[in-house]
Structure formats: structure tokens, C-alpha cells
Amino acid sequence: MSLNSRVIAALGAVVVVGAATVGTSVAIAAGKTEHNSHRATLTVGTTSIAADPFCWNNGSPLTDDQQDECKTKATQALKDGKLPSSDVSASDRIGVGVSPNVADTGWWASSNGGSTAQGGQTSLFSYAQGPTFSGLRAASTVLNSSGRTLITVVEINKKAEAPIAVWYFQLNGKNAQDSQDAGSNG
Structure with missing residues (x-):
């Protein structure tokens, strides 16, 4: 069974959203609510x-x-x-x-x-x-x-x-x- 391009794109979107959620959660858990761009x-x-x-x-x-x-x-x-x-x-x-x-x-x-x-x-x-x-x-x-x-x-x-x-x-x-x-x- 092969995956079509829609399924692959949907899985990719889930991975990106999941990674962003985890990254935001880690920042909030660490007490960081904004990105420090000048360090x-x-x-x-x-x-x-x-x-x-x-x-x-x-x-x-x-x-x-x-x-x-x-x-x-x-x-x-x-x-x-x-x-x-x-x-x-x-x-x-x-x-x-x-x-x-x-x-x-x-x-x-x-x-x-x-x-x-x-x-x-x-x-x-x-x-x-x-x-x-x-x-x-x-x-x-x-x-x-x-x-x-x-x-x-x-x-x-x-x-x-x-x-x-x-x-x-x-x-x-x-x-x-x-x-x-x-x-x-x-």
C-alpha cells in the first residue's frame, strides 16, 4: 500500500504543528514567553x-x-x-x-x-x-x-x-x- 501526496502533506503538517507546540510548551515551562533575539x-x-x-x-x-x-x-x-x-x-x-x-x-x-x-x-x-x-x-x-x-x-x-x-x-x-x-x- 502506498501513501498518496495528500496523506504525506497532511502528516508533514501534523509534524510541523506538533513541533511548534512542543517548542512553545518548553519555552513556557521554562518561564520564557518571548524569544530573546539579542543575546x-x-x-x-x-x-x-x-x-x-x-x-x-x-x-x-x-x-x-x-x-x-x-x-x-x-x-x-x-x-x-x-x-x-x-x-x-x-x-x-x-x-x-x-x-x-x-x-x-x-x-x-x-x-x-x-x-x-x-x-x-x-x-x-x-x-x-x-x-x-x-x-x-x-x-x-x-x-x-x-x-x-x-x-x-x-x-x-x-x-x-x-x-x-x-x-x-x-x-x-x-x-x-x-x-x-x-x-x-x-
Whole structure:
């Protein structure tokens, strides 16, 4: 007995509707009622942290005042330890990912660490449109010596020349923290 094309189409429609229902049910069960289309993810070793933009102007480029305010708030959040953060050792590998629509606009990522020959800043991902992941880099090449390294991810349309969204993550050096703990116990 063979299936005709109407039966096959009907079965296909049932599968699509069923998959959409399951996907929606999972999102509702997880407490997510809307899709997060602007996310960045920091991967350290085998763990990752996803975050909404730290600075965002509803999809429009940030004004100069908004950019200044963003930098001020980020500096304070880093000082207060209130940025999404991850512990990292020099032997870990680090990568950054973004949502597909962020990748379509264009993005780049960097750290405030690295060799002094690079001015103390290391590119994790040079500006590009399309790719959603930076690839993995050795943490030792992007960490700074303070024990706290700031990772910056920027969504930007090169034509607008102003960021659309900015994410910040904090890397806490395990070796630096272990040294501080040992010093305070001694």
C-alpha cells in the first residue's frame, strides 16, 4: 500500500504543528514567553553564560550620550562585580557567540587584557557579518594581570558607525583569586 501526496502533506503538517507546540510548551515551562533575539554568550572551557545587552536602544544605534553612559555604568558594574562572570584559568579556552540576527548586522569582541604590544587589548573576533561564533582562544592570550578581565561584545552596522548593542562579561582569573585567598590566610 502506498501513501498518496495528500496523506504525506497532511502528516508533514501534523509534524510541523506538533513541533511548534512542543517548542512553545518548553519555552513556557521554562518561564520564557518571548524569544530573546539579542543575546551574546561567553564560553569558558565547558561552561557558558548568555546575557541580554548591557546597553541597548531598541535596535537603533546608540547616541554618543548613551555610549558615554554605557561606559560609565559598565566601569561601575565591573568594579562592583555585577557583570555576568565566569572563573577562568590560563589553560581554559574562551569563545564568544551571538544570536543569528546580531551576526547578520555585524559584530566584534575584545578583551581588556593581552600583551602590552597589543596595547593591553586583545581581539577575540574582528568585525564580521554572518558568523555567530568567534572560535576558541587560549585564555592566557586574553587575560590581563589584574585578575579581572572585561570582555566586550558589540553589535554594529558599519554603515551607521555606532553600536546597536553592547554586552560586557567579566572573567575572574582563578590563579589571581587563589593568590589573593592564600595571601589573606597567611
